[in-house]
Amino acid sequence: MAEQTSIVKCLVWDLDNTLWQGTLLEDGDVKLPDSVSELITELDSRGILQSVASKNDHDQAWKQLEALGVAEYFVLPRIGWGPKSDSVREIADELNFALDTIAFVDDQPAERAEVEFHLPEVRCYDAERLPEFAALPEFSPATVTVDSRRRRQMYQAGFLRKSAEAEFQGPSDDFLRSLELEMHIGRATEDELSRVEELTLRTSQMNATGVHYSISDLRTLLADPRHEVLVTMLTDRFGPHGAVGLQLLEKHAGVWNLKLLATSCRVVSFGAGSVILGWLADQAAHAGVHLVADFRRTERNRMMEIAYRLAGFTDEPCDCRAGLPAPAQEDIQRLHLLPAPCAPPPTMKLHTVSLQGA
Amino acid sequence: MSQDLATTAEGIEQAVTAFVSKRVGADVPADQDLFESGLVSSLFAMELVVHLEQAFSVQILGDDLKRDNFRSVQAMTALVLRLNGAEQPADA
Ligand SMILES: [Zn+2]
Numbered sequence: 001m002a003e004q005t006s007i008v009k010c011l012v013w014d015l016d017n018t019l020w021q022g023t024l025l026e027d028g029d030v031k032l033p034d035s036v037s038e039l040i041t042e043l044d045s046r047g048i049l050q051s052v053a054s055k056n057d058h059d060q061a062w063k064q065l066e067a068l069g070v071a072e073y074f075v076l077p078r079i080g081w082g083p084k085s086d087s088v089r090e091i092a093d094e095l096n097f098a099l100d101t102i103a104f105v106d107d108q109p110a111e112r113a114e115v116e117f118h119l120p121e122v123r124c125y126d127a128e129r130l131p132e133f134a135a136l137p138e139f140s141p142a143t144v145t146v147d148s149r150r151r152r153q154m155y156q157a158g159f160l161r162k163s164a165e166a167e168f169q170g171p172s173d174d175f176l177r178s179l180e181l182e183m184h185i186g187r188a189t190e191d192e193l194s195r196v197e198e199l200t201l202r203t204s205q206m207n208a209t210g211v212h213y214s215i216s217d218l219r220t221l222l223a224d225p226r227h228e229v230l231v232t233m234l235t236d237r238f239g240p241h242g243a244v245g246l247q248l249l250e251k252h253a254g255v256w257n258l259k260l261l262a263t264s265c266r267v268v269s270f271g272a273g274s275v276i277l278g279w280l281a282d283q284a285a286h287a288g289v290h291l292v293a294d295f296r297r298t299e300r301n302r303m304m305e306i307a308y309r310l311a312g313f314t315d316e317p318c319d320c321r322a323g324l325p326a327p328a329q330e331d332i333q334r335l336h337l338l339p340a341p342c343a344p345p346p347t348m349k350l351h352t353v354s355l356q357g358a
Numbered sequence: 359m360s361q362d363l364a365t366t367a368e369g370i371e372q373a374v375t376a377f378v379s380k381r382v383g384a385d386v387p388a389d390q391d392l393f394e395s396g397l398v399s400s401l402f403a404m405e406l407v408v409h410l411e412q413a414f415s416v417q418i419l420g421d422d423l424k425r426d427n428f429r430s431v432q433a434m435t436a437l438v439l440r441l442n443g444a445e446q447p448a449d450a
């Protein structure tokens with residue numbers, strides 16, 4: 001992965017003579033070239049977020065973006081008179097993106113130099129290069145999924161959620177209930193394979209083993225009757241979170257082996273991992289089998305281990321382990337659960353497949 | 359002064375009680391079963407783990423993360439006391 005050109009996750013635009021032609025405060029009237037308007041929608045469909053860092057009158061500039069019909073494409077715009085390096089840094093912080101995933105485009109060499117000086121990791125581009133953008137590898141993610149096309153809307157819903165949470169007083173469970181969360185767990189289809197692959201790539205934080213499964217690995221497993229490839233989707237009253245979980249289960253006679261549990265780090269605070277584990281335990285209890293979960297500690301999946309342990313998984317020996325083939329990698333631990341029926345979570349509605357029979 | 363808070367049973371119990379009571383918005387007796395009474399969800403249990411580790415500078419690992427250790431204020435107090443005791447022998 002390290003050798004690939006790293007993909008830009010957010011492009012920050014200057015406005016005057018970059019996004020539009022003209023200087024708003026001097027000319028009053030500015031033009032949005034068709035080529036720029038097409039680039040904005042194209043990058044959006046590729047799942048690249050876009051923002052604005054412009055020295056302008058905020059209200060007037062935002063009104064202009066609305067009049068040009070492109071305002072909705074920009075998240076966290078910074079329009080004001082402060083240094084652009086501050087604006088770019090704030091945008092990155094707020095998105096929780098590393099600076100080396102941010103790009104900045106401006107026609108003014110002095111502005112690019114200011115950003116480059118304070119934020120050397122940010123990739124800066126002269127506005128003259130805009131016509132090449134769509135073809136540059138850093139703006140061309142390998143897989144474009146249903147979720148990448150909706151990424152901007154998901155982030156915008158996320159900001160609304162965050163401000164709702166900041167205003168909410170009281171226990172977090174009550175807040176979660178106020179979100180009207182609904183979780184769907186279903187068998188993956190061919191169509192969903194690209195989004196689940198992206199999930200194992202993008203969410204090292206909450207991958208129980210750190211093992212990456214490619215599309216072709218998963219496609220093979222889809223066809224194997226012994227394996228269940230399950231995708232978890234989450235929505236709430238602000239909108240979709242998209243595919244937030246991938247589970248890979250291998251069913252044996254007396255035991256089900258959970259070989260992979262990956263969840264998006266965006267939904268950790270909703271307790272999504274615990275809800276998925278509770279549902280799996282319930283399914284296993286009804287099927288009369290034990291559950292064995294593969295786990296390998298990484299620097300970033302501590303919350304996953306806590307979720308497993310709180311769900312009752314232990315290191316205790318059990319004969320059912322003997323029937324399982326060796327794990328994919330030798331440093332993988334196997335946590336064991338004697339499952340009991342588990343009540344649905346109080347914080348969200350569940351819509352799920354049944355793993356019985358099949 | 360944080361030494362007292364972190365090493366005596368009363369200090370730990372008080373601090374844990376204060377945290378839990380504030381979060382659930384009710385007085386919580388030290389022996390109350392928090393899971394049974396529905397006061398604590400899995401999600402809140404995860405927060406408790408992280409909170410105890412930060413507030414008392416302990417690491418809660420492996421089997422110590424089992425649910426029973428977070429079932430009541432008393433259980434959490436015993437856990438912190440044991441983990442603290444193991445790390446730093448009682449001083450004068
Ligand atoms: Zn077993």
